[in-house]
Amino acid sequence: MTNTWQDIKNADVILVMGGNAAEAHPCGFKWVIEAKIERGAKLVVVDPRFTRTASVADFYTPIRPGTDIAFLNGVIRHLLAKDAIQHEYVRAYTNAALIVREDFGFTDGLFSGWSAEKHDYDRTSWAYELDDDGYAKIDPTLQHPRCVINLLKHHVDRYTPEMVERICGTPKAKFLAVCDLIAGTAAPDRTLTSLFALGWTQHSVGSQNIRTMAMVQLLLGNIGLSGGGMNALRGHSNIQGLTDLGLMSELMPGYLAMPKDSEPTLADYLKTRTYKPLRPGQVSYWQNYKKFFVSLQKSVFGAAATAENDWAYEWLPKLDVPMYDVLRAFELMANGKMNGYICQGFNPQQAFPNRAKVRSALGKLKWLVVMDPLQTETASFWQDHGPQNPSDPAKIATEVFALPTACFAEDPGSLTNSARWVQWHWKAADPPGEAKSDNAIIAAIFRRVQALYRKDGGTFPEPILNLSWDYLDPDEPQADEIAKEINGRALTDLKDAGGGVLVHAGRQLDGFAQLRDDGSTACGCWIYSGCYTEHGNMMARRDAADPREQGLAPHWAFAWPANRRIMYNRASADPAGKPWNPEKAIIAWNGTRWAGIDVPDFGPTTKPDSGVGPFIMNQEGLGRLFALDKMRDGPFPEHYEPFESPVPNLLHPKVATNPAARVFADDRKAFGDAAKFPYVGTTYRLTEHFHFWTKHALANAILQPEEFCEIGEVLAKEKGIGQGGWVRVSSNRDHVICKAYVTKRIKPMLVDGKPVHVIGLPLHWGFTGVARKGYGANTLTPFVGDANTQTPEFKAFLVNVEPVPAPVA
């Protein structure tokens, strides 16, 4: 989230698209209701199904799964055509006026630079035209044909309301009604908040879905303002923390990149990361990359990381592929190329696409370690559970170690919520039985491995032997020790220019501004710096005081970065430093500095007329309507059909799907076509359950006991499926047999004149726990992910459905 949960109450229009906030985030949804009741806000829901969120919406319209970009590009076209944009904001705060290179282009579904052999883009042309000083050229009059805004206008021109209707199945009148509600927030004192979740990410165009909406928000001038922003509602209490701390294969803590094979030296690595300003005088905060990186290395390797050894850069693994995401991991496993797997707090057997492939891949491992508080499907993948998990244990050689871990209430630590609030929690009870904290388990594994390396040597022992392990009890590092390490500390006295000591050696840092690239600071995650200072554990703060009741609560826990509650908040004020909406001011220029209720996302004394843009992480200081080379699949969002789609791509039939998405050969063969699987399947959560956990809890099992799918009345009638009747839902990979909920809430959509039926598949049931056994929706889903993140395409795929007799119990 750029903003906070509580800040949703400040919105005038709430767009829930690509998510089902009421269903999956019922507690946070209170702020939507608050906005409706206290502010008279309008709630707009765009979703293939009439959801629980839709049940309290002011306006609902359906959309075919996987066509959000077409819809939103249509919105952009509408906003530009009707001139319903926040002009001053767009001119001053976005790259609308910057001029793009002449060799950039887009033809027949492909951007310039496409290589059919590499199946990837050369993104060189996706850049600004630079002047002699290396700065991007600009046309403040917005007349130049290659101004970003003009290219954008041209790009979205194809997305007429008629085309949107043909692609999305959204009736034109309803689409236009949504456009008008959105357009109403272009006024400087009105905001729209975008609440989204996995309904946007779980697509082969997932990242672009979100980008398109971010562009809408930039055009409306809604980024950085109270009641605005792009608000990703995370699906797990600490999934934000997971990405922040770099638990993705291509990331290190604080969104630093994992080095690549092509970057053998630190200099190579820093060259492409230390972004120089692309406009005069801009902050381009990533220029500090080296400070973050060196401090991280000092934190990881301690004294062993020195200037001489390039801060132990050599000891870091180097990626030979863009990332080792979960799909790639299981592809390697399936091909016998990955032999061991440590699965911590994760249930791939239930969570990853194409369950049969996952099961067979796990069966090819030599060993599997599962760390979880619960008995998971993954740990039991080898057991035969009948049709819900057919398996022959005699044929599986995988040695499985199930290590029971403490639950969140059984050890202390922090959880990072969607609003980037890092909140401390305390231990409430001892873990049951033999369960141990994750820290203790990881420490035990690491210490044994390290001892083996010490004793027997081995290939490339340095990273293991030199890992800093400076904990009071090395067998069980304590949460607050780790938290302090993440915050960072001074290794030597930090001095200012005049030689005065700013921070004494050994003291905790106040924030990332104190980080240095000379090895004098250590910091485990630069964006979390400030979370555990000499003043104590900032994450444990519980002061709910909220100035102006604007939903910031600045003294409650710690929000990264720098305890900033609303990102890009410089943009909440106009170029002169006056809030666009004085009633919901966040910060303002008081003549000498930026002051207000939040930590400014800007130099605190940088004058408003200094020409410094508000998006200080970006090289040009501006919000990007043109994404440069930052997205693998194009600087502008383009509609591509899901990899399994019932219809051709109307815009460019030859490039129907996202060309930059990665598909493994076997998985491509496993895709189904509309002739055999004519209906669109989509998966989702229900309020009654949390993923695959709460099927272990009786109360939740009582509230939603049994696997089912949702089918519209028209299709049910066509197929002779009765209410609550048994059906077989199949994809080209496998099938699920479950009960049908025949509902009015899913209606066929007219896509290019032909009806498209959607079948909804809630995903909570498996073969462990107290709820009734289920197949799991991932039995059906295709093994393909988003081009940028590899998040699997769970939201749009092809299935067939037919009534079947009730299974014999």
Next chain:
Amino acid sequence: MANEQSLDIVRRSASTGDPPDIRKEQQVAKLIDVSRCIGCKACQAACMEWNNLRPEMEHFEGSYDNPADLNPATWTLMRFTEYEPEDGHLEWLIRKDGCMHCADPGCLKACPAPGAIVQYRNGIVDFISEACIGCGYCVKGCPFNIPRVSKVDHKSYKCSLCSDRVSAGLEPACVKACPTGAILFGTKEDMTQWAGERVEDLKSRGYAHAGLYDPQGVGGTHVMYVLHHADRPSLYAGLPDKPKIDPLVQAWKGVFKPVALAALAATAVAGFVHWVVRGPNEVQPEDEAAGRKMLDDGPGKPEAKQ
């Protein structure tokens, strides 16, 4: 009965006589704003948790209603209705079902067990299990089809409006758990006033018939709904449009009870009077003689009489 005063009981099933009525207390109410309810079932979970209820795990039956109906261990239940008016604007009406805590409770009226159902001064209608005889009359008395008699212990159960929590100054568990503030709790006066504001808001959003459901047929209720379609409560999974204690129950528990007893007593008295006035019909010696004669001599001919 000793605790009638301390428990602020104002009405007691199957009891004659007036309960103490000196202490004053404000009437409470739970307001369920259907228009802001998202059907998350947190209220259902909280009810189970607070009251230690675990109904049997059922099956999926073609609806999000789980369990499928109220039962002795399910005191509140989200009921989901897909409503499609002619204009095609689908609505998913979600109503939290449970005891309405009527000002004039049909269950209490029907209950034959003294003190098994009581009404507290704050308006809460509560079942006192140790006095319940399991007859199921409350089920027949209730205009809302709420009480459920257990097959296990033959006691009748329903929402207590968390009378235990309320008496300690807490809100009911469902209210505490509701994430969207769709369930509110306070004095009936405050809730009614707040409902008025909500109704105005709904009207401004195009629900011309929005209104408060506080049916006067049962004297008003201590659980009230804000409905978008207050003109048609039955849209919400059969919420009664105009609930009142059924005339059959009224007749049964109203006039018939005293009338029947009086009639029986009158008959007995009439017999007594007849005895006193006419005396017993005794066999006379001549009857015995005539009878024996007939037995000895044979039947003879029937005498013609009259």
Next chain:
Amino acid sequence: MRRERGAVPRYTPLARANHWLTAALLILLALSGLSMFHPGLFFLSHLFGGGEAARAIHPWFGVVLLASFALLFFRFVGDNLWSRDDTRWMGAIRSVMANEEEKVPEVDRYNAGQKLVFWGMTWLILILFFSGLVIWDAYFATYTAIETKRIAVLVHSVAAAAIIWVWIVHVYASLWVRGTVRGMMRGSVTAGWAWRHHRKWLRAMARGER
């Protein structure tokens, strides 16, 4: 059958046992039923071990009663068929009440009043039984709608009041008409009783027809 001098046999031991079983059940039903009918009579439930026990056992009494009464019914139905004389007897009810039986037609084994009691009991027991099933929630709660149960419960209580009324009439008549109780206690009545109240029946006895 041993015959007492001047005594006319009226009820076999089996018939008497059947009657008194039925009577006892009816009384138990009335007591347990009344305890649930009016708060003022709830104390009666203590005769059965409390309200719950009274509620639980009441319907079982009813089941046994039905069986017991069924035997009684078939035993006596032949003597309880309505005849023209019965109508005339009813026409002379004032004389009956005034103990002036000379003015009424000769009565066979049962007079019209007794027949009305018989048929009243028969119908009311049937009504009570079936309405009782509808509201026997321990076993049959799910078979009928609440609306049906409401009708049933009202019907059940009206029928119960009626049967109690019939019972009062029955008991009073047996006390009022002296010598009647003896028939159900000892099995026989005096010849004089029979002469006075059931002369047609006596006549038949004298003829040896019975």
